Amino acid sequence: MVPFARKLAQLGFPDLTAEAVNTLQVNLGWRCNQACRHCHLAAGPDRPEQMGQAAIDAVIDAVARWSIPVVDLTGGSPEINPHFEYLVQRLSQLDVHLLVRCNLTILLEPDHEHLPEFFRDHRVELVCSLPYFQKDPVDRLRGPGVFRKSLEALRRLNRLGYGREDSNLELHLMYNPAGAYLPPDQGPLEDRFQQELKKRYDIDFNRLYTLLNMPIGRFKEYLEKSSNYERYMGKLAAGFNPDIVSALMCRNLISVSWEGRLFDCDFNQALNLPLAAGLPQTIWDFDLPALSHRPINLGDHCYGCTAAAGSSCGGCLMKKG
């Protein structure tokens, strides 16, 4: 397999650079009430990593100072962080679009059951994990009982208006494959999810995003143990699509770790692959002009974002129709 950076250079992209920082993706910690088998961060209930108050305040200061239009809160389960609601309240007072990546089951946990109303009151856009419309693939990937709990959480969100037409409360679902294969085309799969979730469970949502499983973290361990790693990487490399390089999410996003360190994306964060030398490295010295056109630090995992229709936290990169 040709190293990703060399592949780009061969195609005339000697340095992949950012074009802006429109989204600050904040990872509030690696603790999670689930321990999904594909998790690139190996998040779980026993992980101690949590963003502290000082970094939270620095995030708020950076968003306000540099007028960053979108803030994307992720984890682990971001809601577990004790400063989560403080952060959402403060950010909602700014002119910022706020998005939370929610695993759904956290909304049924004690001390978190009020969150659907909290999200509604702060007009938070939700991107919720639901890798299939059947129990078996979901529970195998995300843990026993997760599918049933996810449906219950979705029903609660629907009752508040989330995902319903004309409510302006956006509820999107995130699909990822339950194993060592690539995601389907996003459009037809979204149609199926809409039909099946409505027919089987009377559940509504706005959009379905497809996300490829990154060959790092816990998913890489699975690939290696199951002797799928080489073939999976070969599939990603063979599926390299030069047409979506310019749309890669790292070109418009900065990721902040629970420690307040800056990364080109959440995957680089998982791999501890820092920003290029000479750039601001933490949220405390965030400098928008210095970061907007920075060179991006690449690795072979980047084949995961450029395969086939492309993959990102906002779904596939190849927009059709």
Added chain:
Amino acid sequence: MSHYYEENDLERFSEIGKHRPELFDYFMNYYQGVMAAGALTVREKALMALAVAHAVQCPYCIDAYTRAALSAGSNMEEMTEAMHVAAVIRGGATLIHGIQVHNTVEKITI
């Protein structure tokens, strides 16, 4: 070569184009045109291919179209039904020949 069927041989399929490459190109163009979304979806075509793979009992095709069906958003329920479609059509094709048995018996017995 330790076995007639080797898993890695599937990825070597393009080597068939080593000789008379234009014939392989004809095949691949036809293949890609047929398997693309049309009146049937990519998922439906992958399931049909999986059923045919069982009928012709091709291990390469079963491997390839199990992966293709999953990658097209299918699931074990649908793939299992596809297998049963192959099984009943093969079974029906066997049984319908029983009419020849009846006909022959009719013809040669008193």
